[in-house]
Structure formats: C-alpha cells, structure tokens
C-alpha cells in the first residue's frame with residue numbers, strides 16, 4: 103500500500119495562514135513494496151490550479167494568483183513505480199497578501215517613559231463589540247510593537263506566547279490570525295494587553311530599552327462576515343480605550359511579572375487611545391514562525407517547607423513558566439515566586455547566576471480561589487521558591503514553553519549515561535528554541551547568538567524539524583548583515599553593538615552561521631530555494647572574512663585571519679585555560695580555520711547551485727588558507743603547533759581537511775598524545791567541541807574518541823551526567839559534584855548557564871557515528887549507515903525523519919555477532935558499511951545484515 107504522510111504547507115502541520123504567494127507543500131510517502139519510488143505527483147488547488155512532477159519533491163505553488171483572506175484546499179495525488187496511487191488533502195488560508203491595513207497603530211499617547219534598563223508599563227486596550235447579525239466568520243488579525251495577548255470575554259485567545267514573536271523589527275514584523283467566531287457573542291469585551299517585550303522593553307545584558315519604539319503600540323483588525331453576505335472590518339483606532347493602570351504592574355522578559363489579580367479589567371481607569379507615529383517601517387507579514395506554546399506540563403516535588411516559604415524541585419531544568427492555582431486567598435495577600443537553575447551550598451536558590459534578570463513573579467491576590475499564569479516572561483529553571491502562601495493552598499504547575507517544533511529524531515543505546523546525555527541535549531535544545539535560537543533561557547541574555555546555533559545546527563536538524571524555524575531566523579540574519587558583509591554576533595542584533603564598533607568587522611565561528619546554518623539545512627532538507635536566497639549573503643560574508651584576513655598580513659600571512667583577538671571569541675569556554683582573554687588569544691587559529699571552512703562550504707554550495715566558477719575560485723582560495731595554517735602554525739618536522747599546543751588547534755585543521763596526508767598523520771598523533779596527557783578530558787571550546795570526536799574516530803582513533811566520550815571526570819560530557827545534570831551546561835565543569843555552581847574565575851563575570859546547547863553539539867557524533875547515519879546526498883536521498891563500534895556499547899537504535907520519510911537504524915553486538923537493521927525510506931538509497939569493511943548498497947525497504955566480529 104502506498105500512503106502519504108505529513109502533508110505540510112509552508113513547512114508545518116499547524117493550520118497555516120500565509121502571505122507567501124507561492125506556498126510550499128511538503129510530504130513523504132511510505133510503501134510496503136521494497137525498491138519503490140514516486141514516479142508522478144500532482145497538486146490541485148480548489149481554485150482550479152494544477153501542477154505535476156515526475157519525482158518526489160516539494161511543490162512550490164505556481165498556479166493562479168491566490169486571493170487574500172481566502173481558505174484553500176489542496177489535493178496531492180501520488181503514483182509509485184508499482185502503479186499504486188494515493189491522495190491526501192490539506193487546507194490553508196491566505197492572510198492579507200499585502201492588503202493595506204484599515205486598522206491604525208494605537209497607543210496610550212498620555213504615556214511616555216524615559217527610565218533606563220526597565221520595561222514600560224503594560225498597556226491594556228479595551229473595546230466593547232456588539233453584533234446584531236449572525237456571524238459566519240470572524241478573523242482577528244493582530245500585531246504589536248511589544249508583546250501582546252488577547253482576552254476576549256474573559257478567555258485567552260489562541261495558545262501562543264509572546265506574540266508577535268521575535269524578529270528584527272526594523273525589517274520584519276509578524277501578525278497573527280485568530281479565528282474568533284466561536285468566542286464572539288452578542289456583546290463582547292475585547293481586552294488586549296501589550297507589554298514592552300523585545301521591541302520596547304529592556305533586553306540584552308546591557309538592558310537597553312526602546313530599541314524600536316518609544317512605547318508600545320497595537321495594530322489589529324477584526325474581519326467579520328455575516329450570514330446576509332455583508333462584511334464588517336473593525337480596526338484598531340481611537341475608539342479603543344487604553345490605560346497603563348491595569349492588572350500588570352510590571353512585565354519584563356527577564357524580570358518577570360507583578361500582577362494585581364484584584365483588578366477588574368472592565369473597570370480600569372481607561373481613556374481614549376491615540377494614533378501612534380511609528381518610526382520604523384517593517385514589512386508586516388502573516389506569522390511564519392513556529393510559535394511559542396506550552397509544550398508539556400511539569401509537576402514539581404516539594405524540597406523543603408519553611409515558615410512562609412516553600413522550595414520546589416521540578417527535577418528537570420527547563421524553559422517556561424509556572425502557573426499557580428491559588429485557594430482561599432485574602433485580598434492584599436502577596437505571593438512571590440523566584441526561579442533558579444541550581445541551589446547554593448546553603449540550599450537556597452542561586453539567583454546570582456541570573457545576573458541582572460530578576461526572574462520573579464509577584465502576585466497580589468483577590469479574595470478566594472484564583473488562577474495565575476504569566477504571559478509576558480519566561481524563565482530557565484529547575485527550582486522555585488514560593489513565598490506568601492502555604493503549600494496546601496496552592497497548586498504549582500510548570501509549563502515548558504518552546505517553539506512548536508516536531509521532534510523528529512530519537513536515540514537510545516546500551517549505555518544509560520549516554521542516553522541521559524542525549525536527554526540533556528534535547529532539553530537544552532527545546533529550552534533554547536524560543537522563536538529564535540537562543541544561547542540560554544535564564545539570565546539576562548536569551549539572545550540569538552549566532553555561534554551557538556552555528557555549531558549546534560546539525561544536532562538540532564537530526565532531532566527536530568528545524569526548517570521553518572531556522573528559515574525564519576535566517577531571514578533576519580540576511581536583513582541584519584552589515585553593509586560590508588559582517589554578521590552581528592546576535593540576531594536579532596537588538597542594540598547589542600559588537601561588532602558594530604568596527605562596522606566592517608566579521609567574527610569567525612559566530613558570523614559563520616550565515617554559511618553553516620543554510621548549509622546544514624540544505625543537507626537535511628534539500629531546500630534549494632533557501633540556499634539560492636541565502637547565496638549572495640553568504641558570498642558577501644565570506645568576502646568580508648577574506649578582507650579582514652588580507653589587510654593584516656603580507657605573503658602567506660594574507661591567508662591567516664588575525665584581526666586583534668579582543669574582536670573574536672576564539673576558543674570560547676575552552677576548559678584547559680580559565681581566562682576569557684586566553685580563549686580569545688586563540689582566535690588566530692580558530693579564525694583561520696573558520697575561513698577555510700566557510701570558503702570550502704561555500705564552494706560546495708556553489709556547486710549545488712551550478713555556479714561552477716565560484717566553486718572553483720572558492721576552493722582554490724580555501725586551499726591556500728589551509729596551506730597557510732599548516733605552514734605557519736605547525737612545525738614541518740613534528741607537525742606540532744609551534745606556539746602552544748591545544749586540542750582545538752589540531753581538531754580544526756584535521757576535521758576541515760587542511761593538511762597534507764603526512765602533516766595530517768602527525769597532527770592526529772599530536773592530538774592523541776595531548777588528549778592522553780590530559781587523561782582523555784576535553785580541552786576544546788565552542789569551535790573544537792563539535793568536531794573533536796570526528797577528528798579522532800574518522801582517523802583511526804575511535805578508541806580514543808570513545809574514551810573521551812565516556813570519561814566522567816571533569817571536564818567531560820559525562821561528568822555533567824555523573825553529577826546529575828538534566829541539561830547541557832555552558833561550561834563542561836560549570837557545576838561542582840555537590841550540585842552547586844563552580845565559582846567563575848575566568849573574567850566573564852559569573853557567566854555560567856546550566857542550559858546552553860552549544861557543547862551538546864556532540865549529539866551529532868552519537869547519531870552519525872555511534873548510530874552511524876550520515877547524509878551522502880542532500881535530504882538523505884542517499885545515506886550511509888556505518889556504525890563506529892567501541893566503548894563497550896553493545897546496542898544502539900535511532901530514527902530520524904527525513905524529507906523522504908523516517909530512517910530507522912538498530913544494531914546490536916551479541917557475543918561475536920553484529921546485527922544491523924535499517925529501514926530505508928521510499929525513493930532513497932542506503933550504503934551500508936559493515937564492521938568487516940564491506941559496503942553494500944540497498945534501495946528502499948527493510949534490511950538486516952549479520953556479520954561475525956571474530
């Protein structure tokens with residue numbers, strides 16, 4: 103039987119409202135017949151458009167122009183090589199498609215704030231709506247500068263948090279569409295709260311505010327259709343009431359919320375809203391994000407009860423919120439909730455690591471039972487303290503908030519510590535996919551650090567469906583690229599000036615995200631359109647890097663990128679040196695290797711796009727950089743790093759193929775002895791960590807790779823697991839064995855997060871080497887399954903959902919027998935590499951191979 107699965111519109115299974123005039127339809131097929139593939143596919147829209155193709159690929163809509171505000175139904179028909187057919191349908195709706203807004207941006211014109219480092223008062227808008235006719239459809243389109251949530255007749259509208267989402271607001275602002283037909287009555291109270299959020303509130307660790315507007319504003323339109331065929335548009339305008347004296351007394355992404363639950367939102371001191379003159383003019387487009395939602399419920403245990411205070415432990419570090427069901431409260435009673443990732447030696451919440459973020463909820467109660475859930479903040483935490491109420495009188499429920507991304511990969515092996523490591527990687531990923539890829543969810547950052555997602559991307563794409571999420575972020579990366587090619591270290595850049603101090607600057611490994619993220623997306627999802635759109639920006643970045651390398655040197659030094667180290671991050675958080683400036687001093691090595699890597703990847707990308715001249719030119723340049731690294735940094739005789747030996751300094755040239763075969767052998771030997779001297783502990787920072795195990799295992803030292811991977815002494819991956827970590831930390835040795843934070847002495851000012859995915863980039867080694875699934879052709883159209891055995895691991899099982907369907911791999915070693923089973927998705931081909939050195943090619947279907955390890 104042929105069947106169609108996951109028919110998506112614009113890369114998501116959620117109901118879509120899109121402003122893309124050429125939406126993309128994706129799907130995969132499954133068949134019980136082996137060696138099968140799609141030989142015909144057609145897409146029909148109920149507007150009469152028809153498209154066909156003769157192989158399986160996404161459909162980019164190319165039919166009749168789509169009408170705005172219109173629901174459509176699409177029917178996909180596929181036929182396979184055996185003559186079977188299948189059909190599936192999907193509905194979607196168009197948004198405004200550039201229809202001018204009738205609504206105007208409105209604000210509280212009586213309100214202004216000039217205070218620094220804080221967020222503004224929340225604006226609460228109100229409008230009464232009365233309908234005499236029967237409504238057949240009602241759609242509310244809304245956005246804001248600030249973050250908003252809608253309360254219609256006492257109920258929250260929609261499941262999402264922190265709308266309109268986080269974009270580079272100067273360029274892009276998303277609007278959300280809500281179907282409110284079933285919520286509307288004859289008389290309605292529409293209340294919309296707008297907090298400062300990212301656009302107006304205090305953000306980034308310097309706590310700058312008013313980045314995009316001097317105060318919040320709201321833009322909305324309610325479009326109603328009646329059963330008599332007439333239509334009405336109710337826009338945001340000066341008929342709305344507004345006040346800043348509503349239930350929210352404070353709301354800030356980092357600091358939390360202070361609310362007065364005794365306030366009657368219909369009886370606030372409202373006055374008329376005014377029109378706002380907005381000084382930025384972003385393109386306002388239907389939401390193209392994976393919105394932030396409640397992903398799962400987290401139930402805590404009570405750790406300790408004290409007079410007036412209860413300490414709870416969720417047993418899992420995560421990003422999200424707590425909600426409180428409060429019983430028997432008295433008006434005037436105040437409840438305070440603090441959040442923390444770790445405890446101090448005294449058993450109290452360690453709040454110092456949050457730096458300036460207060461991460462506090464303060465709730466002023468009304469009489470009786472009530473429920474409270476924050477809307478304008480989220481925290482990264484495992485522990486909370488609740489003051490001002492006895493535990494018997496309150497139910498505390500945690501909700502993990504994260505972007506709504508399907509989890510597409512799984513991993514399990516015979517070593518429980520590695521399974522826990524994989525668990526920790528997933529939790530740090532989920533905790534940091536918060537509409538943008540962030541660094542951490544707890545302290546005063548939560549920013550779109552480019553370097554972090556650049557190295558974590560491949561692991562993320564194996565475990566989660568990242569396409570829509572990262573394409574959204576890349577849109578901002580492109581817009582924020584500096585005119586000369588550099589990329590801000592955080593996107594959205596959001597007032598975080600570095601490297602704008604040197605406007606032409608490019609920063610290795612961090613800026614590289616503009617090349618590495620599209621490259622890894624392309625390998626995982628084979629989306630050529632995205633690659634084409636990004637290509638000019640990637641080229642511009644690479645040219646900037648070349649420029650910065652060139653101007654500081656002569657001769658072969660023109661290929662050594664050595665701008666002053668304080669402008670780079672170097673071997674960021676390398677545990678073998680406990681000084682930020684020392685990490686940065688390694689930037690000559692990391693930056694030169696980065697230049698090699700980006701030019702090599704861009705050369706590959708150019709070939710994928712048929713730009714062969716570019717490809718050729720780039721690889722020639724790239725090889726010169728590689729040679730310069732070897733000539734200048736390594737001793738010809740011994741292959742040793744001349745100035746200082748450090749793991750990253752060997753890992754990068756080995757993994758990025760920068761050395762001649764002889765030098766490579768020497769460098770590998772040097773790396774191995776450096777690791778042995780270090781008792782198999784890790785010494786790499788962000789740049790080397792994703793690749794060190796590959797540099798070993800792919801070059802005849804899988805034994806060393808496994809010894810490192812399985813090491814439980816700090817610094818190592820499994821030290822974290824040994825001492826009870828539930829997420830990946832920013833530093834390998836960030837926590838002491840007693841669970842408290844290791845005091846930071848590296849000059850970063852208490853920089854230790856316990857929920858940072860970057861060093862979890864080792865996940866990709868688990869999937870591609872231990873489990874053994876490697877991409878040979880973009881989108882896994884051809885893939886290799888070649889497990890790297892070792893470390894006493896006796897079984898391993900993994901799945902990943904590719905654009906052609908799920909790959910499933912399971913292997914086990916029983917005595918001297920190795921058995922491997924692989925599910926090869928329809929339309930793909932797998933090369934299976936066995937421990938006896940044999941390779942076999944299999945078409946789609948189920949494969950089992952057994953070989954003797956004797």
Ligand code: BGC
Pocket residue numbers: 541542547551552553554671674853858860
């Ligand atoms: C962030 C990192 C980031 C780094 C850049 C930190 O404060 O949390 O993950 O990449 O700064 O150096």
